[in-house]
Amino acid sequence: MDRYRRRKAVNVFNLGVSAFTTAIALFFLFWLLWTLFRQGLAHLDLRLFTQDMPGPGSEGGGLRNAIVGSLLLTALGILIGAPIGVLTGTYLAEFGRHARLSQAVRFINDILLSAPSIVIGVFVYEIMVVPMGNFSGWSGGVALAIIVVPVVVRTTEDMMRLVPDTLREAAAALGAPRWRVVTDVVLRASLNGIMTGILLALARIAGETAPLLFTALNNQFFTLDMDQPMGNLPVTIFNFAMGPYDNWHDLAWAGSLLITLTVLILNITTRIFLRTKR
Amino acid sequence: MDDSAVSEEATGTRYPLGDLLFGGVTWLSAAGVLLVLGAIVAMLWLGAQPAFAKFGFWGFVSSAEWNPVTERFGGLSPMLGTLVSSLIAILFGLPVSFGIALFITEMAPPWLKAPVGTAIELLAAIPSIIYGMWGLFVFAPFFADHIQPVLTDTLGELPGIGALFQGPPLGISIFNAGIILAIMIIPFITSVMRDVFETVPQELRESAFGIGCTTWEVVWHVILPMTRVGVVGGIMLGLGRALGETMAVTFVIGNAHELHLSLFEPSNSIASTIANEFTEADGEVYTASLIALGLLLFLITFVILALAKLMLLRMSRQEGNAR
Numbered sequence: 253m254d255r256y257r258r259r260k261a262v263n264v265f266n267l268g269v270s271a272f273t274t275a276i277a278l279f280f281l282f283w284l285l286w287t288l289f290r291q292g293l294a295h296l297d298l299r300l301f302t303q304d305m306p307g308p309g310s311e312g313g314g315l316r317n318a319i320v321g322s323l324l325l326t327a328l329g330i331l332i333g334a335p336i337g338v339l340t341g342t343y344l345a346e347f348g349r350h351a352r353l354s355q356a357v358r359f360i361n362d363i364l365l366s367a368p369s370i371v372i373g374v375f376v377y378e379i380m381v382v383p384m385g386n387f388s389g390w391s392g393g394v395a396l397a398i399i400v401v402p403v404v405v406r407t408t409e410d411m412m413r414l415v416p417d418t419l420r421e422a423a424a425a426l427g428a429p430r431w432r433v434v435t436d437v438v439l440r441a442s443l444n445g446i447m448t449g450i451l452l453a454l455a456r457i458a459g460e461t462a463p464l465l466f467t468a469l470n471n472q473f474f475t476l477d478m479d480q481p482m483g484n485l486p487v488t489i490f491n492f493a494m495g496p497y498d499n500w501h502d503l504a505w506a507g508s509l510l511i512t513l514t515v516l517i518l519n520i521t522t523r524i525f526l527r528t529k530r
Numbered sequence: 531m532d533d534s535a536v537s538e539e540a541t542g543t544r545y546p547l548g549d550l551l552f553g554g555v556t557w558l559s560a561a562g563v564l565l566v567l568g569a570i571v572a573m574l575w576l577g578a579q580p581a582f583a584k585f586g587f588w589g590f591v592s593s594a595e596w597n598p599v600t601e602r603f604g605g606l607s608p609m610l611g612t613l614v615s616s617l618i619a620i621l622f623g624l625p626v627s628f629g630i631a632l633f634i635t636e637m638a639p640p641w642l643k644a645p646v647g648t649a650i651e652l653l654a655a656i657p658s659i660i661y662g663m664w665g666l667f668v669f670a671p672f673f674a675d676h677i678q679p680v681l682t683d684t685l686g687e688l689p690g691i692g693a694l695f696q697g698p699p700l701g702i703s704i705f706n707a708g709i710i711l712a713i714m715i716i717p718f719i720t721s722v723m724r725d726v727f728e729t730v731p732q733e734l735r736e737s738a739f740g741i742g743c744t745t746w747e748v749v750w751h752v753i754l755p756m757t758r759v760g761v762v763g764g765i766m767l768g769l770g771r772a773l774g775e776t777m778a779v780t781f782v783i784g785n786a787h788e789l790h791l792s793l794f795e796p797s798n799s800i801a802s803t804i805a806n807e808f809t810e811a812d813g814e815v816y817t818a819s820l821i822a823l824g825l826l827l828f829l830i831t832f833v834i835l836a837l838a839k840l841m842l843l844r845m846s847r848q849e850g851n852a853r
Contacts, residue, residue: 263744273629343556368774431552459657462776
């Protein structure tokens with residue numbers, strides 16, 4: 253009887269610990285979100301969107317230039333990265349499904365997916381910032397694009413693979429050439445899924461800081477010129493949070509809340525997208 | 531699945547141009563992805579040359595000196611910082627991830643599974659800079675006031691390892707960075723563990739229950755042995771993430787270039803050093819040394835992630851054979 257009781261006790265204890273660890277992780281999530289909302293909401297007002305960054309020590313100001321800069325940089329990142337990602341995914345799923353190249357690309361792609369983003373920043377610094385002679389919005393966009401590509405490649409291939417081969421065969425039987433099968437049948441059937449992947453990539457780069465540190469750098473002033481260093485939210489949050497002024501800290505919290513809300517909304521949207529599809 | 535029905539013979543001869551063009555463009559783009567990886571390694575290697583030329587590869591790796599004034603640089607301190615903080619992250623993150631995966635796959639009632647799973651995954655969606663800021667303003671003071679004194683008074687009194695837990699109560703330390711990293715990698719490890727746990731056939735669970743096993747015994751003696759490779763792959767994936775994480779670490783690690791025995795002293799990591807010093811680095815050797823650090827980081831994470839990938843591949847192949 254003792255043995256049974258011991259086994260039972262071990263079971264209850266271990267399962268209890270398991271439930272407890274889940275509670276710990278959830279506790280940290282809520283702690284983080286709670287801090288973010290409490291600190292961020294207090295400073296989330298209209299002037300955040302209408303005024304530019306305040307200089308050191310000055311009061312007031314907003315994040316207008318950083319928000320606009322971030323929008324431009326993420327848009328550029330998606331515009332460059334998404335087409336390359338979709339084309340590569342198409343190659344993996346359609347044209348070169350069993351090719352040796354595909355196996356290598358799949359392997360490398362999964363590694364790039366988790367590769368340290370700071371190294372990508374250094375890479376783009378070397379290939380763009382050094383030759384061009386200054387930090388620029390363009391190089392920031394390229395750095396973000398390199399992060400977009402693996403995410404989009406992965407989802408595109410997965411989503412295209414979900415399209416049944418019978419559909420491809422049916423189209424081919426009607427005499428459609430391969431490229432029309434891909435564009436008119438496979439791409440159409442998996443479009444929702446591919447859009448989801450692009451949204452996920454957007455969520456991923458919206459808060460990326462490390463690759464922008466020495467590509468887009470930051471800019472205290474409003475600019476739409478992609479040849480210039482460009483203000484952006486993540487790097488601004490980094491600089492402001494590390495700075496000594498309370499006003500800066502407040503703005504950093506407001507900016508953090510803004511980014512987190514964007515990312516969470518994007519994530520939840522993609523989940524709904526995927527659920528309705530299945 | 532074989533795609534012979536739409537093979538080149540069936541369509542390529544009649545519509546060569548369109549297929550050639552479109553297929554060619556997708557091929558180019560796929561090859562481009564490979565090229566980017568090659569280019570990253572090549573550019574980092576080239577950029578690091580002045581540093582390697584001056585100090586030698588081993589000289590650079592084994593020296594802990596970091597002095598911009600005399601232009602003497604070595605990567606030992608940031609490399610150790612990266613490794614130690616990541617190991618601390620795994621130490622805390624692994625049991626928690628295992629607990630969560632166990633809770634979600636084996637214990638939670640169906641109505642609880644989805645919300646808990648989603649909440650944990652949202653943890654991965656939050657940008658790392660937010661973790662960094664929260665770590666600096668909220669967690670570090672809390673840690674310094676409430677957790678660190680307790681650890682110093684208990685573990686710090688132990689002979690031998692006690693020195694690890696002695697240090698100034700700043701909350702800015704390699705230990706703290708490890709904890710923040712742990713929170714960040716939990717969702718990655720958990721999601722891999724969940725996936726591999728779910729590949730274990732239901733019949734196996736049921737037959738173990740049938741001979742009288744408790745839930746824990748089923749997990750420990752049936753599920754874990756079957757999914758070992760996948761679990762290790764998940765841990766490596768988390769480790770790869772932790773090694774390369776930049777912003778969260780930069781906020782809380784303190785960025786001090788000294789080697790300390792204590793885990794509570796400010797320290798640095800490869801990523802935080804690059805993030806802090808790259809734009810300020812003047813002089814060829816200084817910049818090259820930072821790039822050399824980047825190269826080392828990239829190579830280390832590449833190896834870890836490649837191993838993770840290989841293990842997960844082996845896992846999915848096993849699963850294919852079992853069915």
